[in-house]
Amino acid sequence: MTALIEIKGVRHAYATAAGPLPVLDGLEVSVEEGGFCAVVGPSGCGKSTLTRLIAGLMRPDEGEVWLHGKQVRGPRSTVGMAFQNPVLLEWRTILKNVMLPLEIVPNGLKGKAAVDRARHLLSLVGLEGFEDKRPSELSGGMRQRASLCRALVHQPEVLILDEPFGALDAFTREDLWQTMHDLKAKEPFTGVLITHDLRESIFLGDQVIVLSGRPARTQYVMNIDRSAPANLEDLYTAEAAERLSILRHQIEIAQGRVPEEAAS
Amino acid sequence: MRRLRNVAVPFIAMLVFLALWEALVWLNGWPNYKMASPSDLWPAYTRYWQLFLVMGWQTLWRTVVGLLLAVIVGMAFGMIMGFSRTMREALYPLLVGFNAIPKATVVPIVALMFVGMHDFNTILIAFMISFFPIAVSVSIGLSTLEPEYRDILRSLGASQTTIFWKIALPKTLPEFFGALKVSVTLAFIGTNLMEIVSPHGRGLGALFDSGKINSDYPLMFAVLIALAVLGIVLYYVVVGLEKIFAGWAVRSPH
Ligand SMILES: Nc1ncnc2c1ncn2[C@@H]1O[C@H](COP(=O)(O)OP(=O)(O)O)[C@@H](O)[C@H]1O
Ligand SMILES: [Mg+2]
Numbered sequence: 001m002t003a004l005i006e007i008k009g010v011r012h013a014y015a016t017a018a019g020p021l022p023v024l025d026g027l028e029v030s031v032e033e034g035g036f037c038a039v040v041g042p043s044g045c046g047k048s049t050l051t052r053l054i055a056g057l058m059r060p061d062e063g064e065v066w067l068h069g070k071q072v073r074g075p076r077s078t079v080g081m082a083f084q085n086p087v088l089l090e091w092r093t094i095l096k097n098v099m100l101p102l103e104i105v106p107n108g109l110k111g112k113a114a115v116d117r118a119r120h121l122l123s124l125v126g127l128e129g130f131e132d133k134r135p136s137e138l139s140g141g142m143r144q145r146a147s148l149c150r151a152l153v154h155q156p157e158v159l160i161l162d163e164p165f166g167a168l169d170a171f172t173r174e175d176l177w178q179t180m181h182d183l184k185a186k187e188p189f190t191g192v193l194i195t196h197d198l199r200e201s202i203f204l205g206d207q208v209i210v211l212s213g214r215p216a217r218t219q220y221v222m223n224i225d226r227s228a229p230a231n232l233e234d235l236y237t238a239e240a241a242e243r244l245s246i247l248r249h250q251i252e253i254a255q256g257r258v259p260e261e262a263a264s
Numbered sequence: 265m266r267r268l269r270n271v272a273v274p275f276i277a278m279l280v281f282l283a284l285w286e287a288l289v290w291l292n293g294w295p296n297y298k299m300a301s302p303s304d305l306w307p308a309y310t311r312y313w314q315l316f317l318v319m320g321w322q323t324l325w326r327t328v329v330g331l332l333l334a335v336i337v338g339m340a341f342g343m344i345m346g347f348s349r350t351m352r353e354a355l356y357p358l359l360v361g362f363n364a365i366p367k368a369t370v371v372p373i374v375a376l377m378f379v380g381m382h383d384f385n386t387i388l389i390a391f392m393i394s395f396f397p398i399a400v401s402v403s404i405g406l407s408t409l410e411p412e413y414r415d416i417l418r419s420l421g422a423s424q425t426t427i428f429w430k431i432a433l434p435k436t437l438p439e440f441f442g443a444l445k446v447s448v449t450l451a452f453i454g455t456n457l458m459e460i461v462s463p464h465g466r467g468l469g470a471l472f473d474s475g476k477i478n479s480d481y482p483l484m485f486a487v488l489i490a491l492a493v494l495g496i497v498l499y500y501v502v503v504g505l506e507k508i509f510a511g512w513a514v515r516s517p518h
Contacts, residue, residue: 052415055415055419056419057415057418057419074421075418075419075420075421076421077420077421079419079420081415081416081419083412083415085410085412087410087412087413087416089413089431089434089435090512090513091434091510091512091513100416100417100430101420103430104417104420104421104422104426104430105420105421134512150416154420160419
């Protein structure tokens, strides 16, 4: 079986006033069905560009992006996205916000089925009773939960998260990590998570990819066994400390602070 | 109780204003050709009430039509400039220049260009003077839409039209209504400019002009007050529409 997400030899450069800006160069990513890939890398290295390529919002100059055995040539409704900014629509209630993708995708649920689906997801993330509230009436963490529900409501094959917890305080963020595991148990999805939090990457990912500095290439891949249920305590074990130390070292290499030869 | 307050406070304020006005004229002993007082206005209204109804209606419908045109054309320009940066850079200076021309100078030109087409001329001026704020607000609203809003729908394969109707337009409505409130007042100014300037005009502007010709000063003041009343009515119609279509933008007080 081939991987659900396959990125092969992708190169991309943005046209800027100062000439082409190479952002991705020789990127290789492969995520199995049901896998969850955390991507870390120096800021500005091209992580968001990677999400836009997977979502089909843009096409790479060179190389190929494959989703479920089909080459990505444009947007497709089998993708769900969430960003650091939850971008909920203020003129809609939380329930109607979550239902938005169902109004767009072909064969989306309609009527009562759509309402039930949205309510079900909201209850999974602990937002029962907030269906009729406006986004401005919710806290930042709650808005991000609603945004996750919106990304999942149409049962996408791929969930793309671009630093979704980046603007939240540490406690809220840890709550949401737990929520992600709960969601994954009940609503299986294949995901790519961009993050700048190494603890988040090893807590949520079964694969952690470190990108090099711009132009980004795949610098390091760490696989993590996810057969046991996740527990925040796991982050304080010797094994986790070892992983974090390796990743931190890789980030230093990516930032160019440590010469690459030093990596073992 | 709140309802009563909402009606009573403005009403009392109006009475106080009229009383002060009457007192000011009376204390200074101004003759009515210098400054008419509210008590002079009443006879003007009772004597000419039919004229006020007919002329008021003419002013109102032409202003509203001009305003509707301004909404349609202003939105169209706003959309073009909001979605395309090239078009924004091309059109913006032109619009600013056009807007900077005092409309009083355009009125005689338009009157000559379309001589005799009085309704058309008036609507044209009302439109020209009021569409600029709408175009600017819509273009700013659209061009400052955060890219994530667009990406949420675009990643699902939504068309530009869908993105416009589902996100861009509703998100721009608060700015649009803000501009529309300004445009209402401007449209009235436009209508009256034309009505006053063109010969054998219609509408309240023409009534004002005939007051001037006949040295009927109370009539002139009565027209001003009638214009103010129409302005208030139209303004609150816009406020009502805003409540319906963009009420979500007004945070409810806790
Ligand atoms: N549309 C664009 N045009 C030109 N440059 C861009 C564009 N989008 C991003 N960039 C630049 O490309 C680089 C990578 O951007 P991005 O993928 O957003 O990085 P990251 O998400 O890793 O911080 C940055 O230097 C950014 O300034
Ligand atoms: Mg980014």
